[in-house]
Amino acid sequence: MRISIAMATYNGSPYIQQQLKSLAAQTVLPYELVVTDDGSTDETLAIVEAFAVHAPFPVHIHRNTRRLNFADNFLHAASLCKGDWIAFCDQDDVWLKDKLEHVSGEAHGDVSMIVHRVQIVDADLQPIPGAAIACHVRRGPGPQRLPPMGYFSGLCITFNAALLGLLLQHPRFPDANNPAYEAAHDRWVSTIADTVGRVCFINKPLVLYRQHGANACGATTGSLGMAIGRSGAPGSSTYQQAAMLAQNYSDCFEMLAASAAGTPWQARLQAGAQRYRATRDYLAARSVLYGTSEFSGRMWAWAKMCLKWSYRFNPVRAPLLAVAKDLRTVLFKTV
Template structure:
């Protein structure tokens, strides 16, 4: 069994040593770490070189492309590396020593369909001290068609098989795709299988410089009144619509009748009345990872989608 850990770095000198150390300390030892740097100007490359000299399982994927951003950087790694199972690794988290072993024990032996397993996480401050953040309680709350309006799995909690990797690298256009992890989740939901492992196997470090993070500290109610929550919700509704449209464009010839009907109706929402969108939302019982998130998404989707799409077109 070939296990690959994929890490994309960018100016990660503050926490990179600790993250790689947590990988080296895994109870499951038969892995290889592949690192691609996205144009760091700090000491990230020196840290990578140091660890490569210490451990032959650590490899540097060198290419001339810089500033690809996380989604495209991880995609490049997926294309370069052949393995049976893949894990995505951020440069600033810290993995519990049993993460690989625990998740691999829950891997499916069926390599003929896209398979994905994901775990939970524990939010911490920059010093790995646990802190209150509702984000960690949102894992495992989505399934089925609701995955098209929300994503409850950042890449760092995922394990995917080779079949899912192969479908992803042959379908990922980069156009209107929110993040690589969300795209992978959609493929696995529609064409394969997703399993949630309710164990917090990662310390998810929040330090203010995260490329993608858990957002503001505290509970959902506190976050709901943050000044930028409405603009973010508008962005989410707009982006999920275009991502669904992209998914349909790429896979429409491979979809079952059920998924074809759902995505066709989703796309039609962009030109129909609010009554149509409300009926669509209720027919499929769409929901986000919490009741408040669901209410917010539903409001902007039902009553504002036409305007949000028009704004996108003007941009």
């Protein structure tokens, strides 16, 4: 099995040397390292070129002709990989030496994406107490094991290269944090991989995730990728916006299903579109609950969601916790 590493670089000279050394120290070496540079003005490329001379695997360096920014740069790097599996790699982290050994042991069957825990560290690689990133993966076989709109950070992700035909399509659904932009590479890959195959979670930190104050995306405590409800107590408009986002997910999966006509993935992509339509309906129902002033209206909205068990589509918290939160709102909301 061949694992390619896709590294997107931009002005990474302060830390990239340590990351490259950690790749060369892997107990299972990668098939290749593909680096796509987005116009660095520091010593990043010189460091990578010097590493390539003595690296124990092929290193392919590509200079982008125009700025792509980090999400499209990572997908561009992935598109140039020739391996059977592709691991995203940030320029400023450090891989533990057995990362690819653990990953390669899980790359079989219907697995579409392999993810793992990380250790969050400071600029000097010292652990940061209390900091963590995580995304829940349900137990059991089969696809759709991540919560709706849930995703893993790119530094955790190794995915089956067979997915590239889907992943390189446009447009991507909007980013949950800023709908003016397309979804980042990790949100996109996580969502599609979870829909068409099985996500394998390795419950062990395999990367030191460095926080140095200039990260393109920093670590947060708690659940990763759950943008809905982060800004405090959500109201009706919050759920309306989230319902619109879920509709965008559904539309995108309909597009992907049409492009995959005649393939084994078509039915799963159509199921993904249906799942996000159900997520849209659930979030719209919560919008009604939080926008209704009368007790009877709130109770009826809550009861319908319980009867349909729509809470299984909650993108933020466990279903029973969402049930309890809404019941409290039904009983004690003041207008």
